[in-house]
Amino acid sequence: MQRTLVQEFTKGIGSENPIFRLVLGLCPTLAVTTSLLNGLGMGLAATFVLLCSNTIVALIKGIVPPKIRIPIYIVVIATFVSITEMVMAAYTPDLHKALGIFVPLIVVNCIILGRAEAFAGKNSVIRSLIDGLGMGAGFTVALCTLAAIREILGDGKLLGYPVMGQSFEPVLLMILPAGGFFVMGLLMGALKLKDLRAAARKRAQAIAET
Amino acid sequence: MSDTKTDTAPQLIVSAAPHLKTTDSVEKIMYSVVVALLPALAGAVYYFGLQALWITGIAVVTAVATEAAIQKFRKVRITALDGSAIVTGILLAFNVPPSVPWWIPVVGTFFAIAIGKHVFGGLGLNPMNPALLGRAFLMASWPVLMTTGWSAPTGGTTSGVAAVTSATPLMAVKAAMRDLALGVNVEQSRAVVESAGTAKAYFSLFVGSVGGCIGETSALLLLVGAAYLFYKKYINYRIPLSYIGTVAILGWIFGGEGLFTGDFMFHILAGGLVLGAFFMATDMVTCPSSPLGQWIFGFGCGLLTIVIRLVGGYPEGVSYSILLMNLVTPLLDRYTKPKVFGA
Numbered sequence: 352m353q354r355t356l357v358q359e360f361t362k363g364i365g366s367e368n369p370i371f372r373l374v375l376g377l378c379p380t381l382a383v384t385t386s387l388l389n390g391l392g393m394g395l396a397a398t399f400v401l402l403c404s405n406t407i408v409a410l411i412k413g414i415v416p417p418k419i420r421i422p423i424y425i426v427v428i429a430t431f432v433s434i435t436e437m438v439m440a441a442y443t444p445d446l447h448k449a450l451g452i453f454v455p456l457i458v459v460n461c462i463i464l465g466r467a468e469a470f471a472g473k474n475s476v477i478r479s480l481i482d483g484l485g486m487g488a489g490f491t492v493a494l495c496t497l498a499a500i501r502e503i504l505g506d507g508k509l510l511g512y513p514v515m516g517q518s519f520e521p522v523l524l525m526i527l528p529a530g531g532f533f534v535m536g537l538l539m540g541a542l543k544l545k546d547l548r549a550a551a552r553k554r555a556q557a558i559a560e561t
Numbered sequence: 562m563s564d565t566k567t568d569t570a571p572q573l574i575v576s577a578a579p580h581l582k583t584t585d586s587v588e589k590i591m592y593s594v595v596v597a598l599l600p601a602l603a604g605a606v607y608y609f610g611l612q613a614l615w616i617t618g619i620a621v622v623t624a625v626a627t628e629a630a631i632q633k634f635r636k637v638r639i640t641a642l643d644g645s646a647i648v649t650g651i652l653l654a655f656n657v658p659p660s661v662p663w664w665i666p667v668v669g670t671f672f673a674i675a676i677g678k679h680v681f682g683g684l685g686l687n688p689m690n691p692a693l694l695g696r697a698f699l700m701a702s703w704p705v706l707m708t709t710g711w712s713a714p715t716g717g718t719t720s721g722v723a724a725v726t727s728a729t730p731l732m733a734v735k736a737a738m739r740d741l742a743l744g745v746n747v748e749q750s751r752a753v754v755e756s757a758g759t760a761k762a763y764f765s766l767f768v769g770s771v772g773g774c775i776g777e778t779s780a781l782l783l784l785v786g787a788a789y790l791f792y793k794k795y796i797n798y799r800i801p802l803s804y805i806g807t808v809a810i811l812g813w814i815f816g817g818e819g820l821f822t823g824d825f826m827f828h829i830l831a832g833g834l835v836l837g838a839f840f841m842a843t844d845m846v847t848c849p850s851s852p853l854g855q856w857i858f859g860f861g862c863g864l865l866t867i868v869i870r871l872v873g874g875y876p877e878g879v880s881y882s883i884l885l886m887n888l889v890t891p892l893l894d895r896y897t898k899p900k901v902f903g904a
Binding site for chain 2: 520522523524525527529533536540
């Protein structure tokens with residue numbers, strides 16, 4: 352049963368969210384989510400690269416020799432990462448500086464290569480484009496959630512504006528690397544718990560019906 | 562814990578071996594530890610005023626409330642009053658400076674119970690000592706509050722703490738040693754180091770009339786509590802002996818300006834070593850259960866403590882060294898498992 356185009360988009364945000372469900376691309380996720388602006392910037396940059404690379408990979412899938420497909424995918428991805436990096440350096444120098452090495456490292460981000468390998472290399476151009484958009488949106492949503500929680504708790508601010516009042520003492524740990532792991536782990540645990548409880552309810556219902 | 566008693570007593574119990582039964586239970590052991598910590602708490606109230614009692618009380622109430630709330634959320638049996646949460650609360654309070662704001666023990670204890678214990682599955686399944694994890698969280702999050710809230714002990718006043726901020730002896734000596742190595746403030750620094758090595762200074766460290774965390778200052782009162790636990794056989798000598806012994810020997814060799822000139826009495830009595838060695842490194846859940854493993858565990862704690870104290874960035878390293886050794890406990894147990902008799 353083939354998914355509709357809408358489902359192709361929404362799976363990236365929900366059931367196949369790259370961060371919370373597929374657990375891919377954790378390195379930039381943990382490293383740059385110290386403030387909402389950084390998270391958003393990283394998410395949008397990765398989404399752009401993902402969208403373009405998915406489209407191109409789907410276009411050339413018929414002429415790529417299977418044995419050397421990975422190097423070819425990497426070249427495609429690297430092209431768009433270079434474009435992104437130069438644009439960011441030119442128009443958003445502060446964000447470019449804050450994200451640092453993690454912008455060039457989008458080249459080896461496993462979400463992007465993973466989608467090229469697992470999806471765009473096997474599906475039509477329009478589906479690959481929608482898939483890239485959905486996965487990018489899912490990545491951005493996850494990054495922004497993490498970044499917002501960490502910025503509010505660790506800095507008392509959101510997008511740079513104070514939100515927690517005068518007497519709040521920032522939880523410094525939250526913007527340290529360890530805080531990234533804590534927030535990430537707790538969010539994944541909460542999602543898992545939701546799944547488990549839903550499954551348990553379903554089972555109970557099934558038993559009640561029989 | 563779960564006696565198979567029914568209304569129709571007495572009965573013949575036929576079960577598989579082993580047939581020896583112990584009367585120990587979680588409650589019995591944990592409340593014994595609480596009793597063993599009371600002398601040190603009394604000392605803390607004597608030296609730092611009612612503030613010490615207030616902080617400890619807040620931590621204990623938070624610990625029990627957090628435990629109950631999380632067990633309710635996890636839909637497991639609520640055992641918040643089995644004493645283990647109370648011990649965690651007291652130990653966490655013992656590990657913070659006396660004049661921290663009231664919310665520090667609340668946040669720290671919540672973190673200790675929620676993240677340190679229940680994330681891993683609750684009592685008996687936590688890889689690290691929850692109270693120490695809570696302290697590490699507080700240290701990383703509010704370093705200023707956690708390292709400047711020292712108040713000079715006021716000995717005997719129960720009206721509250723004199724708002725004098727004094728450095729702990731470890732901090733003072735570490736700063737002085739650094740100055741000596743750099744060659745600045747030489748006379749003043751030498752005076753600090755020498756005064757730390759006098760009988761009078763040892764006596765203050767031993768009875769606890771120095772600045773420090775709430776429960777760590779009085780070696781004497783901690784030893785009284787530890788003696789009770791030895792008597793009840795809930796802790797054994799291996800970890801405290803190898804831990805304190807390692808700190809003493811390495812402190813003597815490397816702690817001074819030349820080799821073998823270090824002040825080992827100072828290294829034993831200052832800071833949280835006595836509290837850590839007797840009450841936190843010996844935590845049944847997070848230390849090895851084989852005798853050889855316990856010797857190695859104590860040695861590792863001692864080595865890390867001395868390394869942090871002498872060359873690390875912090876003046877005191879007891880809590881981090883115990884946490885790090887907690888993490889290798891499964892490995893130690895695995896490689897030091899005694900041979901099965903007859904095998």
